[in-house]
Amino acid sequence: MRAAVVTVGDELLSGDTVDTNASWLCNRLDERGVSVERITTVPDRIADIARVINEYRAEYDAVLVTGGVGPTHDDMTMDGVATAFGREVVHSEAAEEWLVEHTDYAAADLTEGTTHLPAGARMLPNPEGVAPGAALDRVYVLPGVPGEMKAMFEEVAEEFEGDHTHVEVVRTAEPESALIDRIETVREEFDVTVGSYPGDDVRLKLTAGDPETAAAAAAWLRERVDPA
Known part of the structure; x- marks a missing residue:
């Protein structure tokens, strides 16, 4: 299994935040026999995210994207993924139901956009936070907060398997x-x-x-x- 890792965030490119997510993901994927062949960092821009995802999903068995997930103005990743697939970002009933059931939030308390995912995406629950992730075809979208990213990856880790070395x-x-x-x-x-x-x-x-x-x-x- 061949994979690419994409990290999203202006703060990574400016050096304000050190990108530890990519190295952690590469280590965990390597443990599962997955060959990571690309690590790319892109800014919080929908066009850049969509372009890289389209290129990598055509070339690799899996693409893992981390960062830019949530309802704030600079969280562009879900929009970028949706654009790559030619889809809209829509409200996810599964995400809302999971948050209401597993957190202290009521549906009315959730910030607008929290539960919006690319149409047709599978919701990935966030055991350590609020904003859900998503899986669409072979593209996995994870949060940028390291603790949340790690917990969410472990929920889907068994979906990544290759030739162990x-x-x-x-x-x-x-x-x-x-x-x-x-x-x-x-x-x-x-x-x-x-x-x-x-x-x-x-x-x-x-x-x-x-x-x-x-x-x-x-x-x-x-x-x-x-x-x-």
Whole structure:
């Protein structure tokens, strides 16, 4: 399963807010064997949201959108998703019923627009907040508030499944440039992909389709590099 993550918000692009949602989603999707191949941040503009969603839903098995969900003036995501599908944003009876049943709100207390979703979308309940999410075809719309986003994702996590991989990590004190020959060799000898991440030491991440291959490749490499 291949996926793309889209985060929405002017505050992300200005640097006022650090985007932790994308990294969290990528980690959870990776745990479920899903390959995330794009992370894109767009402003609170309907046209930009719709354009990116249309591009990605044509290319990937799933698109996860986070941010810009709610009834305020800058919450444009539901409108952008609806535009991408050529639909209207309409009142969701399911969203209203869920909020009345599971929160302290009465229908008359809800801010105008809170329960509006793209026509035909499945309502995703918000266990930690008010504004619901939505799923339409293979596009999932989640809130931007991290706690709400995480809780809502867990409600649909089982809908994301791919080929699980197995990872081993080898750390070395050698500089990255000195490791090129051994990285090439371990890739030739074993069916693994290798990521190289420099820092205080170099972290070599070996990924394989089964744990035995990953362990064997890591053992081979550990015998041939200086430990960190």
